[in-house]
Structures are given as structure tokens and as C-alpha cells.
Amino acid sequence: MKKATIKDIAKAADVSIATVSYILNDVKTQSISDETRVKVLKIAQQLHYVTNRSARSLKLQKTGLIGILLFRDIAPQPWSDLKYVKTLYTLERLCGELGYHVIFMQVDGDAPSYDMIRERNLDGVFLINVDQERFSSVTRFFGFGIPVFVIDSHIEDSLFHKIMPDFESSFRAAGALLGTAPEFLVMDAYNNAKLGDTVKQLSGLDEERIYVYESKEGLEDFLRKYTDCKGLVMNEFLANEVMRNRGTLERIAVLCTSHCPDILPIGVAKLSYELNDYKPVVGMMNGNIQDADYSNREKFIYLSVTS
Amino acid sequence: MKKATIKDIAKAADVSIATVSYILNDVKTQSISDETRVKVLKIAQQLHYVTNRSARSLKLQKTGLIGILLFRDIAPQPWSDLKYVKTLYTLERLCGELGYHVIFMQVDGDAPSYDMIRERNLDGVFLINVDQERFSSVTRFFGFGIPVFVIDSHIEDSLFHKIMPDFESSFRAAGALLGTAPEFLVMDAYNNAKLGDTVKQLSGLDEERIYVYESKEGLEDFLRKYTDCKGLVMNEFLANEVMRNRGTLERIAVLCTSHCPDILPIGVAKLSYELNDYKPVVGMMNGNIQDADYSNREKFIYLSVTS
DNA sequence: GTGAAAGCGCTAACAG
DNA sequence: CTGTTAGCGCTTTCAC
Numbered sequence: 001m002k003k004a005t006i007k008d009i010a011k012a013a014d015v016s017i018a019t020v021s022y023i024l025n026d027v028k029t030q031s032i033s034d035e036t037r038v039k040v041l042k043i044a045q046q047l048h049y050v051t052n053r054s055a056r057s058l059k060l061q062k063t064g065l066i067g068i069l070l071f072r073d074i075a076p077q078p079w080s081d082l083k084y085v086k087t088l089y090t091l092e093r094l095c096g097e098l099g100y101h102v103i104f105m106q107v108d109g110d111a112p113s114y115d116m117i118r119e120r121n122l123d124g125v126f127l128i129n130v131d132q133e134r135f136s137s138v139t140r141f142f143g144f145g146i147p148v149f150v151i152d153s154h155i156e157d158s159l160f161h162k163i164m165p166d167f168e169s170s171f172r173a174a175g176a177l178l179g180t181a182p183e184f185l186v187m188d189a190y191n192n193a194k195l196g197d198t199v200k201q202l203s204g205l206d207e208e209r210i211y212v213y214e215s216k217e218g219l220e221d222f223l224r225k226y227t228d229c230k231g232l233v234m235n236e237f238l239a240n241e242v243m244r245n246r247g248t249l250e251r252i253a254v255l256c257t258s259h260c261p262d263i264l265p266i267g268v269a270k271l272s273y274e275l276n277d278y279k280p281v282v283g284m285m286n287g288n289i290q291d292a293d294y295s296n297r298e299k300f301i302y303l304s305v306t307s
Numbered sequence: 308m309k310k311a312t313i314k315d316i317a318k319a320a321d322v323s324i325a326t327v328s329y330i331l332n333d334v335k336t337q338s339i340s341d342e343t344r345v346k347v348l349k350i351a352q353q354l355h356y357v358t359n360r361s362a363r364s365l366k367l368q369k370t371g372l373i374g375i376l377l378f379r380d381i382a383p384q385p386w387s388d389l390k391y392v393k394t395l396y397t398l399e400r401l402c403g404e405l406g407y408h409v410i411f412m413q414v415d416g417d418a419p420s421y422d423m424i425r426e427r428n429l430d431g432v433f434l435i436n437v438d439q440e441r442f443s444s445v446t447r448f449f450g451f452g453i454p455v456f457v458i459d460s461h462i463e464d465s466l467f468h469k470i471m472p473d474f475e476s477s478f479r480a481a482g483a484l485l486g487t488a489p490e491f492l493v494m495d496a497y498n499n500a501k502l503g504d505t506v507k508q509l510s511g512l513d514e515e516r517i518y519v520y521e522s523k524e525g526l527e528d529f530l531r532k533y534t535d536c537k538g539l540v541m542n543e544f545l546a547n548e549v550m551r552n553r554g555t556l557e558r559i560a561v562l563c564t565s566h567c568p569d570i571l572p573i574g575v576a577k578l579s580y581e582l583n584d585y586k587p588v589v590g591m592m593n594g595n596i597q598d599a600d601y602s603n604r605e606k607f608i609y610l611s612v613t614s
Numbered sequence: 615g616t617g618a619a620a621g622c623g624c625t626a627a628c629a630g
Numbered sequence: 631c632t633g634t635t636a637g638c639g640c641t642t643t644c645a646c
Binding site: 003048050051052053054055057058063068078079081082085086088089092093096101102103104105106115116118119120121141142237240244260262263265 | 426
């Protein structure tokens, strides 16, 4: 039971393979008689024909594949694996809606190979949680020649689109939620150091009022200093950790950077980010793939806060 | 800056493309002089050559692609998206170690199309959380001609390998943990009805002592009947919900079917499943792909419990 | 309205 | 030890 090819269809329908291809791809510049069209279509169905993407990709130099490369946390936490699920799933869904298939890959180690991207001729890639260090090595020698969108990574290169939460608005909104400016901030580490710095700076808090999570003990020590203060926690999973420590999430506003507000108890002050904002993002990616000279407008895209 | 092909290498090294191919693929049946070998290898490097997988796949009728199809929960819960992350990530990692790339796809709707599998000529697929109903439609007409492993799905077809937690041992171990047989069970719904039934049956509990999660209210009603009883919760995310309801997880043993025991407070009685058990599974998949007549031994594989 | 044929980049059987 | 060549399945130009 071998797979049927257009050649098989051509033979069965007694037409040329070119004609079959025209019909299956609904090529507008060719006129095909309705008679042959239905005949071919029917036979294709009978033979359970599906197009062979390897062959088409080879010919067209377009694969219809989009890569999502997730960089593992340099400093792994129990919730590391949970952080980007929503992002991953959302991207997959949106790419799927546009007809793309998604190759998912975790990248690890300190000299990752990006060969897959070139071997598979990906049409575009999303990089999540990339650190500048491990990435600049590659972009130094060659870009990828394809659209690259980086998520939660402040990569210094105008080639790439950068997507991240709208931290600035977040801090404003959080202040409003607390009724006062927060006095401390607990945050999860980003692989990208620069992004971490940006966040700290935007929070408007002094360095010593910010704790970047490392361990339960470190957190405990830090929180002890702010027992009755109002504060901010970035990342809902980390917030759970904070709750265990403080016994409550009162006087705390949580920024749900992992898009999972639901895992928090009801009643907690929390802010989320619009997953729908990825729709235009994927649209842009698609635009870049279709038109070589698609207007690339903004290189920075911010996910909007919602409450 | 076009991508280099073996033809380019051949020209630059002044050898035939066959020779280049032999060298790059390290073909054992050919003997190549060290001189040409190093020459070719050097040039390949200089040109930043990577093999074009579309072309190779077309020729070899093997793509080096493995699909992971995740079936969305029919009855979605807030934690639905979190349930299979660990499984997904582990499978990707293991497939990657064997040189495969992974296509990830969520499947939804009630007449899903499996065309991708055939169009992309996947070498194998994992199906996660499949219900018999939506799946039998496809297997009725044609298998896929490739190894198919189903996870958390009790599909009635000897074609497929079925992987699931070792529920039987779990219940025994949970009993030991509680010091007595559990008096009730709260569980998360599986898409696969049959699997749900199996679990219920293995628990040894009467139907009315089992609650399959539907809503906060339903859970509340159910738990009220067992305030001081010892019980079992299947799935750690659901356990969090139970904790909010009961105020504690005392007298409860949790089966961490999502491999995320860490999200529970410390001190909770919990059981996990060996993610390492996926290693031989992926090995079997690989065996099936390499040898057409690989011994397929066991059709049922159980992930072992750990505490 | 339809078809012949080139060629995408690669592998491998066969010839030398 | 190395090269020639057919062919994987598809798209598309150009000719009829």
C-alpha cells in the first residue's frame, strides 16, 4: 500500500502530471475544463492522495515549517518547564491556522547548534528566553536569512523582532492595584541578562529592594525584611512559592508573565498579558515569509496587560 | 548569499558530487583517500555547508521527523495546558538525542485531520490523550504505516503501543502512604473514556466514592461528604484545587500524573512517575523506524511509580 | 485546454 | 579510489 503520487493520479485520469498539479494547487493562471477537474479530484480522493511536502519544499524552497526554539533556563527552577507552555501552545495554534507546521526544540548547553534551522529550511523561527551570549555567536557569522522573532529576550540586533510583556504599563497597573507604589519586587530570572536589568530599572525600585529568585532560603531572607509591606511578584509560579513563605498573598500584586493566572487562588491581585497579541505577531511573521520586502515597522512588540 | 550544496563543494574541491556525498555521510562501503577527505571536509566547512533535509528526505523516504500530537482536553480545565508539558519536553529531548526533530501539533475539533502525518512523511508519531472516538475514524481506513505510540489512551487496536502510568501499583503505594485504603478518589478527566473506566476500576472504589472533576462546585459538594476521610487525588494541579477547598492536603495522597510534584507544598504525600521510563519507549520507536521487523514485544508500557 | 521537460539537492547502484 | 547517472515527487516555463 504505497502512497499515491500525482503521477499515479495522472495515469489513472489519463492526463499529464502537469494538469494534475494545476488542479490540485488550484493554479489561477491555467484554465482547466470542469470535466477533467472533477475527474482528477475524484481520483485523487479515491487514492487518498496527499501532497509530498519534501518534494514540494525541495522545489519551492519553502517548507511551511516554523521553528520554536525554547532555551532552557540557565538556572532551572521547579517551575521552569511550565513558564512558556502557554506561549508555545498559542504560537503553535496560530501558526497552524496559517497553514504552517511547527518544529519544537529545546536548546541547552553553551554552544547550541542552529543547524536544524538551516538543514530543515525553516521559513521562520521563534526564539524564547534567549540569552545574548549564546546567541550572538551565531548571528555574528550569519543571520538566518529568514524572519527571526525573539520572545523575552533583549537581543541587540536590529535584524530581529523582539516581543515581551509591557513591563512599563504593568508596573503602573500594579501600583494602582495595590493603591500605592510597591516597596519590593520578587522576580524570576530571565536567561537574558539585559532584559532582567530593564525590568529592574522599570520597576523604579532600588537594587536592594529587588530579589531575583535563586532559592527558597534566599527568598525567605528577603521576604522577612518586608513582612508588612506591599510588593510585587513577577511570575505566578514564583508567587505560589511566595505564598507558602508569607502564608498569604495579601498586599501582593502578581504579574502573571506565564499567562497562567488560574493557578493562583481567587482573590489574589493579579495582572495578565494578552495572548491574543501573538496573533498580529504571527501575522507579521507570515508577512515576512510571503513578501521578501514586507514592511517591518516596529522591532519591539509589547504584550498588553489585562486584569 | 545562497546556501552551498554538495555540487558547490564538488566543484570547489574538483571531485564528483558522489565523492562528496560519500565523505559527508561517512559511507563505510567506499574507500576514500585521506587527502580528498580532508580537502572536501575543509571546503564544506568553509562554505558553511549543511545538508538539505528536504532533498535527503525525498530521496531516502525517511524524514527524521517525529510528530507529537497533543489532543486538547474535551472538557478544558484551567490547568489543561499544563498537564502534558513534562511529557512533551521529555519526548522532545529524547528524540533529539537520537537525531530526530519533532513536529508538535495540538489537535482539536471533532474530525481532526491527520494529513500532516502523511504529507510530512513523519517517521513516527506520539499521540497524547487521544479519545477512541475521534481516533478510530482514521485507523479504520488506514494505519499510518509508521510506528504510533499512544500516551494516556487506551486505544483498542493492536497496532499501537500504549503508554500510561502504572495505576495498579500507584493505588497500592498510595494505600501504603495513607496507612489505609483510601475512601474516596478525585480525578481529572481523560479524553479517553476507556482509560478513565480502567482507573476507576483499579481504584477498587465504588462509583459514588469517585469524583471526576467538572467544576469547583461539584468538587465542593463531593468533598463535603468526606471531610475527615482519607482519600486520593489524581493529578497535582487538581490537588491544588482540592487544597483550596479543604484548606489542607492532610489525609490525602496525590498521584502526580503530570510529573510536577514540585508545584505541591512540601510535606504533602505524593507519588510520581518515572519520566526516565520514556527513554526505552523512544528507543523502541527508534527501533521500529530503523528495522522494519523490529520485535515489538509489549504493546502496553507502564510508567513506574516513585515516591 | 493540455503536456513535455527541466530541475530543486541528494543518495546509491553501477561502471571504470 | 572516483565518477556518471537515474530518480525521489513536485512545480512551472514554454510549446502546442
